Amino acid sequence: MGFRxxxxxxxxxxxxxxxxxxxxxxxxxxxxxxxxxxSHTVRRQVTWRKPDGTTGSTPLCxxxxxxxxxxxxxxxxxxxDKYYYPSHIASDFYHHYKEDIxxxxxxxxxxxxxxxKWSRIFPNGDDAQPSEEGLKFYEDVFDECAKYGIEPLxxxxxxxxxxxxxxxxxxWDSRELVDLFVRYxxxxxxxxxxxxxxxLTFNEVNLIEVAPYVAGGLIHADPQNIANAAFHQFLASxxxxxxxxxxxxxIKIGMMLAFGPSYGxxxxxxxxxxxxxxxxxxxxxxxxxxxxxxxxxxLKEYEREGIVLPVQEGDMETLKKGTCDxxxxxxYGSNTFTTHDDEGxxxxxxxxxxxxxxxPYLKTNAWGWGTDPQCLRxxxxxxxNRYHCPLWCVENGIGWNDVYExxxxxxxxxxxxxxxxxxxxxxxxELDGIDLMGYLYWGCVDMVSNGExxxxxxxxxxxxxxxxxGQGTMARSTKDSYYWYQKCIRTNGEDxx
Ligand code: BG6
Numbered sequence: 264m265g266f267r268x269x270x271x272x273x274x275x276x277x278x279x280x281x282x283x284x285x286x287x288x289x290x291x292x293x294x295x296x297x298x299x300x301x302s303h304t305v306r307r308q309v310t311w312r313k314p315d316g317t318t319g320s321t322p323l324c325x326x327x328x329x330x331x332x333x334x335x336x337x338x339x340x341x342x343x344d345k346y347y348y349p350s351h352i353a354s355d356f357y358h359h360y361k362e363d364i365x366x367x368x369x370x371x372x373x374x375x376x377x378x379x380k381w382s383r384i385f386p387n388g389d390d391a392q393p394s395e396e397g398l399k400f401y402e403d404v405f406d407e408c409a410k411y412g413i414e415p416l417x418x419x420x421x422x423x424x425x426x427x428x429x430x431x432x433x434x435w436d437s438r439e440l441v442d443l444f445v446r447y448x449x450x451x452x453x454x455x456x457x458x459x460x461x462x463l464t465f466n467e468v469n470l471i472e473v474a475p476y477v478a479g480g481l482i483h484a485d486p487q488n489i490a491n492a493a494f495h496q497f498l499a500s501x502x503x504x505x506x507x508x509x510x511x512x513x514i515k516i517g518m519m520l521a522f523g524p525s526y527g528x529x530x531x532x533x534x535x536x537x538x539x540x541x542x543x544x545x546x547x548x549x550x551x552x553x554x555x556x557x558x559x560x561x562l563k564e565y566e567r568e569g570i571v572l573p574v575q576e577g578d579m580e581t582l583k584k585g586t587c588d589x590x591x592x593x594x595y596g597s598n599t600f601t602t603h604d605d606e607g608x609x610x611x612x613x614x615x616x617x618x619x620x621x622x623p624y625l626k627t628n629a630w631g632w633g634t635d636p637q638c639l640r641x642x643x644x645x646x647x648n649r650y651h652c653p654l655w656c657v658e659n660g661i662g663w664n665d666v667y668e669x670x671x672x673x674x675x676x677x678x679x680x681x682x683x684x685x686x687x688x689x690x691x692x693e694l695d696g697i698d699l700m701g702y703l704y705w706g707c708v709d710m711v712s713n714g715e716x717x718x719x720x721x722x723x724x725x726x727x728x729x730x731x732x733g734q735g736t737m738a739r740s741t742k743d744s745y746y747w748y749q750k751c752i753r754t755n756g757e758d759x760x
Contacts, residue, residue, distance in 0.1 A: 274707025284357025291386025378421030388425030424480030434480025501585025593658030
């Protein structure tokens with residue numbers, strides 16, 4: 264017995280990396296629209312002081328080399344030629360959606376994950392009325408999917424918050440966004456009733472601790488601001504779930520976690536404990552959204568750090584009631600941790616010396632991301648043991664400096680990555696009995712990478728003729744991996760040769 268008959272094979276995308284058309288259809292700007300590509304080396308970092316007088320700093324965005332907010336970015340001079348903002352054109356899905364969806368249908372997709380740009384529907388986030396042009400654009404996309412029997416999966420918030428909130432109230436640090444988000448969700452659920460059945464509230468909700476501007480529109484991001492923002496996103500998600508269960512019972516809402524299993528580099532118990540703690544920190548986020556409460560170790564951490572959650576009366580009951588219907592996740596690989604230095608000498612406890620290192624057993628790409636043949640099987644078992652809920656892998660893929668020649672890309676490395684990961688997932692289903700809803704390959708059409716803000720790190724099975732500055736014809740062509748995945752889908756994952 265392999266994958267279930269209605270297994271949702273397909274691909275995943277996000278508006279800020281794929282959609283473009285930022286200045287069209289009356290859309291308002293989002294936080295992602297003022298991020299440069301990675302070649303601009305102005306790093307935005309926030310330094311802060313704890314109540315005990317110690318200081319620290321938080322980078323606002325991901326990545327190495329980082330992509331950035333230009334100095335003095337908010338408000339920003341968008342017409343300043345000094346900078347290039349990749350989200351403005353991205354892969355121009357805005358004008359190519361018909362062609363892309365047709366290619367996906369020919370590849371065999373059963374499902375397409377897109378994200379909605381909140382500021383395309385409510386340009387400032389809090390406008391009195393939604394934008395009809397914005398709503399119509401996504402409606403056309405869903406109608407096109409329906410033509411081919413492709414089920415849409417919609418992320419309501421994928422690394423972009425209406426910019427007005429970042430400027431005015433430090434993004435998700437402010438409770439004001441909670442009810443505005445629920446209103447946005449309700450508008451969307453009502454409009455696309457019968458067209459969209461699956462939604463995710465916040466993409467990779469745990470990464471707000473790593474990239475608070477990207478994930479939460481925070482300009483000021485000390486640990487207290489970050490904890491506030493995470494709490495407000497949890498609350499917004501829970502209220503959205505409660506509202507949808509009451510008014511749109513046919514809709515299923517998932518949480519979305521960025522997850523890679525954590526390994527200790529050595530059998531030193533300190534390495535094992537460190538790996539465990541890092542993994543548990545990630546699972547704290549799924550605990551809130553799947554179990555409806557913070558785990559005790561996260562509350563202890565907040566207590567130690569002097570962080571007080573901005574809880575109001577009834578909030579904890581809301582979190583408990585508004586747990587998600589399924590757990591979705593991204594997995595690119597595993598994470599390895601050690602408390603030892605490069606010579607293998609033991610560091611001082613697992614404080615200053617604790618760090619993430621490369622796993623010597625894994626092959627990596629140019630950005631150091633490793634291919635782990637057991638990753639999905641381990642991840643799925645962890646989720647299943649902890650939550651006993653429906654699971655869905657909604658991101659998995661590999662970025663590469665593809666070479667385009669003779670109208671295609673011979674990406675055997677991508678085929679190998681998919682083969683290894685799909686086999687791992689299949690083992691979890693066949694050998695461990697995990698109930699898995701689907702698998703979505705990340706970045707099925709080439710798009711701007713989130714970390715670097717560049718096209719050069721391509722994930723696609725479909726090539727897009729565009730460079731790091733949006734120059735090119737935007738023409739689409741299929742890579743070797745497109746045909747491999749087509750065969751995989753056609754055989755429901757039976758033929759992985
Ligand atoms: C996930 C995000 O973290 O990883 C995507 O949800 C992102 O938005 C993907 O694109 C791959 O990361 P990157 O930085 O290589 O684009």
